[in-house]
Amino acid sequence: MAAQAKPYGKPVVTIPDSFYTERETMAIANVSRNSLIRWNKKGIFPSRIKIGVHSIRYKKSEVDEWLVNPQAWVERHAPIEAA
Numbered sequence: 001m002a003a004q005a006k007p008y009g010k011p012v013v014t015i016p017d018s019f020y021t022e023r024e025t026m027a028i029a030n031v032s033r034n035s036l037i038r039w040n041k042k043g044i045f046p047s048r049i050k051i052g053v054h055s056i057r058y059k060k061s062e063v064d065e066w067l068v069n070p071q072a073w074v075e076r077h078a079p080i081e082a083a
Contacts, residue, residue: 019049019057028063044074 026033029045039045046062066073 018060020060020063022048022056022058025058025063028067043078044070046073046077 020028022033022036026036029036031039036045036048040048046058046066049057049059051057062073
């Protein structure tokens with residue numbers, strides 16, 4: 001049996017997304033914890049990620065995208081409504 005040739009080139013490396021803590025997110029968005037929770041439930045702010053019993057994080061890429069243009073973020077991430 002002939003050995004298969006392996007492709008050459010750089011391996012694909014995926015870099016994990018970094019996170020903001022809940023306090024950092026509150027400071028960045030300049031709102032309270034209750035506002036973040038309320039906005040999340042309404043779908044107008046990135047989702048919370050629970051990583052432990054008392055640890056909440058937000059993806060930096062999503063929060064940064066929201067900061068640039070909140071309305072565009074909401075339109076892009078709005079759930080599709082059934083007709």
